Amino acid sequence: MNLEQDLRQAVERGEFTLVYQPIVALEDGRLTGAEALIRWRHPERGLLAPAAFLDMAEETQLIVPIGRWVLDEACRQLAEWNDSLPVGARAVTASAGSAGSGGSAGSARPAGSARPAGSARPAGSAGARLPLLATEPDARLPLLAVNLSSRQLSHDADLVCEVTKTIARHGVPPGRICLEVTETAVHEASLTARSALEAFSGSGIKIALDDYGTGYSSLGHLRDNPVDTLKIDRVFISGLGQNRGDDAIVVAVITLAHALGMKVVAEGVETPEQRARLQELGCDFAQGHLFSMPLSAEDFGELLRSGA
Ligand code: G
Ligand code: G
Ligand code: MN
Ligand code: NA
Secondary structure: OOOOHHHHHHHHOOOEEEEEEEEEEEEOOOOOEEEEEEEEEEEEOEEEOOOHHHHHHHHHOOHHHHHHHHHHHHHHHHHHHHHOOOOHHOOOOOOOOHHHOOOOOOOEEEEEOOOOOOOOOOOOOHHHHHOOOOOOOOOOOOEEEEEOOOOHHHHHHHHHHHHHHHHHHOOOOOHHHEEEEEHHHHHHHHHHHHHHHHHHHHOOOOEEEEEEEOOOOOOHHHHHHHHHHHHHOHHHHHHOOOOHHHHHHHHHHHHHHHOOEEEEOOOOOOOOOHHHHHOOOOOOEEOOOOOOOOOOHHHHHHHHHHHO
């Protein structure tokens, strides 16, 4: 069977899974987020990384249903992690007084259905989930980053509606979801993409520019799009402290991002030397094998509950 047919079947059969790579604050090493990364549990070829199938998914537009599944699963998982945290560490608790205050669109619920703070959510009833958003000051729920492909951003007319509905359905705070887009996606579909990004941003969802520095790094993109975070590509991190060019680029990107009010995530951090240099440069967050490989949902949940 060819890859395209295989991939269609995988969508129908639900053969995908997500792993989660921790993102930490460089200042104190605390766990602050994760990037959801898709894997395909292929019935014959085993666990496949995105490189084996994402191009085909894009070409065939299967990336649209796959992308919808990714966001739905990521939100479902985020809500599950939230509920598994001690009450004071949750970002969302059901509380009678705050019904509707989170601005979650379109999920009407009967009056009197609100449960007291900290009560367990009803199992298995996503549609009836209470989107009561009482954000706790000590919330430990991570910011969960989900990748959006350029095809999704430019060809999925319902993207904005789908995304906001999905987030509301799971009752997760929009501010705990970050959509990662590449500069190329923003560049190729400038107008469509920009209005989608504006809409996301307006509803409180965070936007990160992924692989920063490797695509069409137009400074206009930073000025014209509502970007919260720049993720510096790992090709620039690898030479940090050794290669003067890489070091200069990382310094410049951090300075630029901070001047524009954005946060910076360094990707692919592998050595203590890279970490130290990034700390010295005031980089906000880091992701990479030095901190953790991508983890299963279960392992990430354990890390989260351990209060790392
Ligand atoms: O997990 P890995 O390092 O192999 O990921 C490789 C690439 O695949 C990364 O650039 C990442 O952005 C992309 N990727 C991973 N998961 C997803 C996903 O769910 N959707 C899209 N569009 N891209 C993804
Ligand atoms: O393009 P994107 O940033 O979404 O890609 C994330 C990819 O980077 C994932 O496939 C992940 O497995 C990979 N990755 C994460 N940490 C490291 C690292 O420290 N070194 C290298 N080489 N790859 C990493
Ligand atoms: Mn990414
Ligand atoms: Na990247």
